[in-house]
Amino acid sequence: MAVKKSDLYSSLWASCDELRGGMDASQYKDYVLFMLFIKYVSDKYGDSDDLEPPIVIPKGASFNDMAALTGNPNIGDLINTQVIQPLVDANEMLARTDFPDFNDPNKLGEGNDRVDRLGRLIAIFSSPDLNFAKNRADHDDILGDAYEYLMRHFATESGKSKGQFYTPSEVSRIIAKVIGISPKNTVAGTTAYDPTCGSGSLLLKVAAEAGKRITLEGQEKDVTTAGLARMNMILHDFSGGASAS
Numbered sequence: 499m500a501v502k503k504s505d506l507y508s509s510l511w512a513s514c515d516e517l518r519g520g521m522d523a524s525q526y527k528d529y530v531l532f533m534l535f536i537k538y539v540s541d542k543y544g545d546s547d548d549l550e551p552p553i554v555i556p557k558g559a560s561f562n563d564m565a566a567l568t569g570n571p572n573i574g575d576l577i578n579t580q581v582i583q584p585l586v587d588a589n590e591m592l593a594r595t596d597f598p599d600f601n602d603p604n605k606l607g608e609g610n611d612r613v614d615r616l617g618r619l620i621a622i623f624s625s626p627d628l629n630f631a632k633n634r635a636d637h638d639d640i641l642g643d644a645y646e647y648l649m650r651h652f653a654t655e656s657g658k659s660k661g662q663f664y665t666p667s668e669v670s671r672i673i674a675k676v677i678g679i680s681p682k683n684t685v686a687g688t689t690a691y692d693p694t695c696g697s698g699s700l701l702l703k704v705a706a707e708a709g710k711r712i713t714l715e716g717q718e719k720d721v722t723t724a725g726l727a728r729m730n731m732i733l734h735d736f737s738g739g740a741s742a743s
Contacts, residue, residue: 505627507647516618527648528598528722534644535729537561537623541630552735556584565624568617574601596725645697645726670703681709689713698727702734
């Protein structure tokens, strides 16, 4: 059974509540979306028997391994070195700059404050309601939907320009149809390119309209948003991705 979006969104906002006070609202997303990503790929591919799974989860670098660090006084550094870095090393599509620093005292606090904050953040994503093991990723743009949800709320809360603009999912679907992509006119060499791809949602909507495998390419100015697009491509088993430039 697919995870309900209402459960997903309530968990995302509860995560933001845990991070308030240490950073600007627009920076919450980097931590929250990584938590969502590592939970999703761990549930889906942590015990995969596939010869070539979309993403490799190294031993000791799953969400459960991260959860086991709860209460450890060095939890922030251990998430960086034992979870994020092995994940990056095992998957060439990923870069360390795609993910935030979980040992940053300016954003997450110091000492017990950081340990407690990260423990509560992990606990939110440990909820049984967020079990992605049987969730379909084909046309369910989980990261894109989460990104859009967070950006919409952060824009209001921070009182600033969003910095990175997203394309609402409804508009993405319309654009995908307008450019004429369909199963009838799509061939093996068809490529879709988005020069300002954001989270990659528009590209994924185009791929859905194609009805068959096509190549997706994108560019994004913001490094962390390009990382989000790469994560989104992995969740949908596309070997292409986004480059930051």
